[in-house]
Amino acid sequence: MAESHAYEDDGFLDGDDEFIDAEDVERRILGELDAPSARDKFAGPARPSGGHRPFGGMQAASGGGREAERYDDFEFDDTPAEPVREAPRKRAAFDASEYEMDVPLSPVAGDAAYGEIDNTLSDQPVPRIAIHAFCERPETGALMHHAAGDRRMHKAHVEVELGGLPAAIERFHDSSTPNLLIVESGMRGQGLFDQLEELASVCDPDTKVIIIGAANDIALYRELMKRGVSEYLVPPMTPLHVIRAISGLYLDPEAPFAGKSVAFIGAKGGVGASTVAHNTAWCVSEGLDSDCVLVDLDLSFGTAGLDFNQDPAQTLGDALLEPDRLDDALLDRLLVRCTDKLSLFSAPATLDKDWDFPPDVYDMVLDKVRRQAPFMALDLPHTWSPWVRHTLLGADQVVVTVTPDLASLRNAKNLFDLVAAARPNDELPKVVVNMAGVPKRPEIPIKDFAEALGTPPALVLPFEPQLFGKAANNGQMIAEVDPKSKAAEGFAHLASLISGRVSTPTRKSMISKLFGR
Template sequence: MMPADNDPFDLGFDAADEFTTGVGDPWRASAPPSLDPAVGDFEDPFGAFPPPSPREAAQPVSRPPPEPAREAPREARVEIAAPAYLEPIPDSGLGEAVIPRITIHAFCALTETAELIEHAAGDRRMARATTLVRPGGLAAAVDYYQDQPTPSLVLVESLDDAQRLLHLLDALAQVCDPGTKVVVVGQTNDIALYRELIRRGVSEYLTQPLSPLQVIRAVGALYADPSTPFIGRQIAFVGAKGGVGASTLAHNFAWTMAERMQTATVLVDLDLAFGTAGLDFNQDPVQGVLDALTQPDRLDPVLMDRMMVRCGDRLSLFAAPATLEDDYEIGADAFEEVTQKIRHAAPYVVLDLPHVWNGWSRRVLLGSDDLVVVATPDLASLRNAKNMIDLVRTARPNDAPPRLVLNQVGVPGRPEIPVKDFGEALGVQPSLVLPFDPKPYGQAANNGQMLAEVAPRSKAAEGVEHLARLISRREPPPVQKTSILSGLFKKT
C-alpha cells in the first residue's frame, strides 16, 4: 500500500483493510500427554469406517505456531458481542468450497462445542448440508446408532483418554454403515494418537480450540473433488442504488486483475436486460451468460469455453444479451449452479450484479467470497448501503464485512455527506474513495476501453488497482525494464 502522504485516496480517514487482519492458525499444539502403553497396537476387525485416502493419511497433526495478531481495523471496533472464535482466519486468497448436500450428525461432549457446531451449520458454505447436533459425545453416538442408520458424516467429541477413546470407536465401528465418514474432536494433540485414528479409518482428527471456519474447512476437505485444481474467489460488485458506477468499477476491476495482477479472471455480467460489459470491452458475442443460465445442467468446461469470449490472454467475459426480447424469469437455483461452475474456470470470478432485489440476487450476493458495495455520498446511498451491509453481516457471521467504495465524490455544487460520517454511519470505513472525474470514464466508455488504457495515471485507474491489491492479497508483478538500446540489437 502507498504511504499516507502520497495516497491520492486519503481524504482524512483510514481506509482500513479488514480483510487482511486476523489471528494466526488456531491449530495450536498443547502439551500432549503420553499414550497409555497398555493401548498397544490396535486392530480394526469391523472395517466400518472407510479407509483413509492418501491425502488424509498424509495430513500432519501438528500445525505451525500462530502468527502475531495484527491491530484490529476501525470497522472491527464496532461493539458487537460475539464469541472469541469469530475472529477471521487469514486465507489463501482463493474461494472456498461449498459443502455438498450431505447429512451431518454431531455428538458434542461440551456445550461450547455444540454451540460452535450450530454456528458453523448456519454458515453460507453449509447451506446445502443438514446438520443435527446432540449432546453426550462419542458414547452417546454409540448408543444412538444401535438402531439408527448412520448419516454421511458423524462428528463426535470425546473428553476421554486415548484408551477409552479407541475402545468407544471400536464400538462405533460395529454400528457404522459403509461409506460413513467420521471426524473426531479431542483434547489431546498427540501424533501417535492421530496416526492410530487415521489407521482405523477416521477421516479427520481435530483438537481444541476450534472455530466455525476450522470445522467447515475440515468438512469441505473431506468432500473436495480431486479433479478440481482450485475454486475461484467470487467477487460480487453491487450498487447501493442505480447509476453509482458499480458496473464500470466491476469491469475495470476484472481487467486490472487480469492485466496488472496477471491472474486468470472471468467477468460475468448478470444484468441480463441492460448489461454493458460487451460495450465496455467492445465485444458482441453470439453466446453468453443467458445460454448458460438456460441450460445449467449441460454446462461443462468445453461448453463454458465456447460461451465465453476472450478479452485478452487472461480475461474471459460472460456477456449479457442486453435485449428486451425476454422476461428473463430464471430461477435462483440456475444462477447458483452456473456461478458455482464458473468458479472452477479461473482463480478469480467477478460478478456484475444489477440493482435488483429478488431471490437469485440475494443468494448470489450472500454466496460470494467478497462483496463490494459501491455508493455515492448521498442519503439514498447511505440508507441502501446500510441495509445491505447489515443484512450481509447478519447472514455471514464468519466472513469479513463487505467492502465499501465511495464513487463520484466532489461533484461541483452538489451537497454531500462527508466521507468520514458516511463510513461511521455504516460501521465500515471505505476501502476506496474515487473523486468525480467524468472525462476518463466517458472517454473509456465511448472507446470500448478500460480506464487504465485511456488514462493510466488518473486517480480512477490507480484507485481500481489499489482495490485489486486489497482484494487479491497480492502485489502486481514487477515491470521488466528494457534498455532504450535493446531495440537496436534485435534480430531482423
C-alpha cells in the same frame, strides 16, 4: 509397475524386528538417534501431522518465519544425482527449442513409493491458473515446456525458467507468486530446507508448490509434506506425469477447485457499480497476473460487452436457458477472451425475454464458472429478487458502490445489515465511494459513511467525467486510457485488497529482475 524399496540399503532393517515401522525408520534417517523406539511410541507426544498445508500459509499464520525444527543431523548426501548445470544468465525465459527432451516414456519410478496417481485425472483439463516452473536442468525445462503444450493444459498459463530454487526466491521477493510453483532442486539436506523456508517466506498463502528432486527417498518426501509442499516428483518423468500431478492438486473430486467469487452491487442505480466491477476485474487479471472471469448478470441492460468492445453471439442467457447442458467444452465456447487472462461471460442485453430464473439455476451455472479461474467477478444489477439476494449472500466477498448522497447511505446501510446478519463469520462488504467531489453538489462527508457502516471506504474515486467517458466510449479500461490517473491507481488498490495479492512492479530489465545483478 516395479515396486521401490526405499530402505533396502539402510543397514538397520533385518526383516525380523516386528516392532520396526516407517516412523521409526524415518527418525533414524533424520538422525534422531535418541528418539523413542517403536515399542515406546505411544508414551510420548504424537508427531505432527503432515497434512497438505498451503506452502506460504505457515508464514502467514505465524506472522513471519516459523520456528521450524532443524534437522542438522539429516544425513543425506547433498550431491545431486546428476551434475547440475549452472543456469544461463543471458536470458530470462527458457527456450525449449534449444534442447531435446530425453526422458523415457515409461512409468515413473516414484509412483510405487509415493502412491500411484489416479489415471482418471489425466484426461481432465487443468483450470485457468498461473504456473511458474524454475528448473535446474535444461532437460527438465524441456519436459515442462512439452507438458505446457498438452491439450489438458491449454487453459493454464505456464512460464518456464532456469535457475531452480535461488531464482524462484529472487523472482518473488517483490511480486506475488502464481497459483502453482514447480521448483527443481538437486539438494537433499539442511540446505534444501533452508532454501524452502526462504521461499515460503515470499509465497502467498494460497500458492501450491511442487518440488522436483533428485532422490526417490520416502523420508525426504515426508519431511517436505510436513513443511507444506504439495507434491514431490523424481525423475525419470514424462509430461503426462507432471500433468497428472497438477490435476491431482486442482481436480480432486472430494475438494474440487473453486475460484474466489466477488459480487459487485450498487447501493442505487447509476452509481457506477459496473464500472467498478469491470475495472477491478481487469486489474486482477492484468495488474496481478491472475486469471479472472467477469460475469455480467444484468441480463437485460448489461454493459460489459460494450466496455470491453465485445459482441459475442452466445451469452450467459444461453447457459441459463439450459444449465444441464453446460459442461467445460460448452463453457469454453460461451466465454469471450478479452485479454490473455480475463474472460467475459457477457449478458444478452436484450428485452425480448424476461430472464426470470430461480436461484438454483444461477447456482448451477456460477458453480461451473468458478471452476475455470482463481477469481470470478459478478456484476449484479440494481434490482432485488430472490436470485440476486441468494447470489449476493453466497459470494466470498461483497463490494458495494455508493455515491456521497443520502439515498446511497440509507441503501448501503440496509445492505450492510442484511449481509452482516446472514454472514456473521465473513468480513463486512467493502465500500467504494464513486464520483466524489462533483462541483456545486452537496455531499455527505466520507466520515459519516464510515460511522454509519462501521467501516471506512476501501476506495474513494474522484469525479472525472472526461476520463471515464472516454474509456466507456472507446471500449477500454481506465488503466488503458490513463495508467497514471488516480482512478487507475485506485482500481489497482481495490484489486489487491480483494485478491490479497500485490501488483507486479514495472521491471526495468527482466535480467536484473531475475538475478538481482
